[in-house]
Amino acid sequence: MNYKIALIPGDGIGPDIVREGCRALDAVGKKFGHSFSYTEYLAGGCAIDATGEPLPEATLKGCCASDAVLLGAVGGPKWDTLPGAKRPEKALLGLRGGMKVYANLRPALLFRQLSNACPLKSEIVGDGLDILIVRELTGGIYFGDRGRNAAGDSAWDTEAYSAEEIERVLKIGFDSAMKRNKKLCVVDKANILETSRLWREVAERMKASWPQVELSYMYVDNAAMQLVRNPRQFDVIVTSNMFGDILSDEASQITGSIGMLASASLGDSGPGLYEPIHGSAPDIAGKDLANPLATILTCAMLLRYSFGLEKEAAAIEAAVEKVLDDGWRTGDIAGSAADRTALGSKLVGTKKMGDLVVAALES
Numbered sequence: 001m002n003y004k005i006a007l008i009p010g011d012g013i014g015p016d017i018v019r020e021g022c023r024a025l026d027a028v029g030k031k032f033g034h035s036f037s038y039t040e041y042l043a044g045g046c047a048i049d050a051t052g053e054p055l056p057e058a059t060l061k062g063c064c065a066s067d068a069v070l071l072g073a074v075g076g077p078k079w080d081t082l083p084g085a086k087r088p089e090k091a092l093l094g095l096r097g098g099m100k101v102y103a104n105l106r107p108a109l110l111f112r113q114l115s116n117a118c119p120l121k122s123e124i125v126g127d128g129l130d131i132l133i134v135r136e137l138t139g140g141i142y143f144g145d146r147g148r149n150a151a152g153d154s155a156w157d158t159e160a161y162s163a164e165e166i167e168r169v170l171k172i173g174f175d176s177a178m179k180r181n182k183k184l185c186v187v188d189k190a191n192i193l194e195t196s197r198l199w200r201e202v203a204e205r206m207k208a209s210w211p212q213v214e215l216s217y218m219y220v221d222n223a224a225m226q227l228v229r230n231p232r233q234f235d236v237i238v239t240s241n242m243f244g245d246i247l248s249d250e251a252s253q254i255t256g257s258i259g260m261l262a263s264a265s266l267g268d269s270g271p272g273l274y275e276p277i278h279g280s281a282p283d284i285a286g287k288d289l290a291n292p293l294a295t296i297l298t299c300a301m302l303l304r305y306s307f308g309l310e311k312e313a314a315a316i317e318a319a320v321e322k323v324l325d326d327g328w329r330t331g332d333i334a335g336s337a338a339d340r341t342a343l344g345s346k347l348v349g350t351k352k353m354g355d356l357v358v359a360a361l362e363s
């Protein structure tokens with residue numbers, strides 16, 4: 001089977017890491033008998049330079065017509081002084097809105113080989129962490145009515161959710177829990193917010209369709225605390241746009257390695273949008289220093305969620321584990337020279353790390 005993937009390498013380290021992601025996809029395709037055809041599109045700073053727009057129409061059209069979209073990262077100091085609507089990051093909002101992807105899936109995965117990067121005590125993380133945060137992406141307070149009074153000394157932002165918006169993201173939460181450890185925690189502020197009470201009502205209505213999933217609720221302030229106190233209690237968390245924004249960053253930090261974390265944004269039908277969680281890292285762009293593993297693991301999510309290729313996704317994840325087990329590290333996950341000596345790990349660049357994953361897939 002041939003799958004059409006739209007590529008948006010973007011800016012900074014984006015092109016380097018997307019290249020390594022495609023090499024891993026091709027290696028897994030060869031192993032399992034699939035082929036992937038790629039079409040590159042401009043978005044972000046490079047699109048501004050070429051067309052004057054952060055998200056050219058042709059990019060959105062091409063992405064919507066593909067089977068899945070893989071994005072590197074956009075932005076950088078060169079475009080930092082442009083007005084809001086013309087900034088590279090506008091491309092991200094335009095893509096999410098234009099592709100109608102309303103659920104953002106962010107795994108917070110602490111690889112046992114990298115447990116020294118985790119800021120939490122070893123007795124808290126045990127032999128690793130594996131949490132999936134599902135964040136509602138296109139509703140709630142970030143999209144609600146906002147404004148100021150005439151004097152400008154009073155302002156408001158509005159949190160609004162319809163049952164339909166809640167139901168569709170909860171469905172992704174329940175389905176994701178079924179693919180994992182079958183635990184779903186709805187995080188909200190139902191002791192205060194009416195929207196949160198609606199989230200709970202909808203979840204209660206839906207739970208009979210997923211009888212194997214253990215459903216629970218937690219207030220967001222408690223969830224923020226539990227993520228550092230006892231993160232292993234969580235399997236899948238599903239939550240609103242703003243709470244998800246904050247908690248997913250907290251969860252990614254407890255894994256300690258931004259260069260390892262993937263994400264997927266999904267809608268009802270149509271292609272998903274897949275990107276590593278990190279930015280364009282202008283400080284290391286073009287230096288063969290970027291860790292490509294977040295993007296390679298993002299490709300595993302793409303195979304799993306958009307193409308239903310579970311074995312192939314697992315093969316990529318196993319290849320990454322093998323490379324880490326063998327002691328290979330890019331600078332961001334290598335620790336100090338003393339750590340490397342103590343652990344016997346070896347420092348490599350972007351390209352070599354990609355070679356190692358491909359070799360592990362071919363072995």
Ligand code: NAD
Pocket residue numbers: 013072073074075076077089092258259275277278279280281282283284289290291292294332
């Ligand atoms: P960043 O994630 O780009 O970098 C933060 C730090 O992490 C830097 O020291 C960087 O070198 C390091 N880092 C990030 N990814 C890495 C990788 N794969 N391997 C090794 N080290 C890595 O965040 P920032 O510095 O705040 O932002 C830089 C630019 O990226 C800004 O223009 C910002 O707007 C943009 N940005 C884009 C996205 C996106 O495209 N989704 C997300 C966040 C930031």
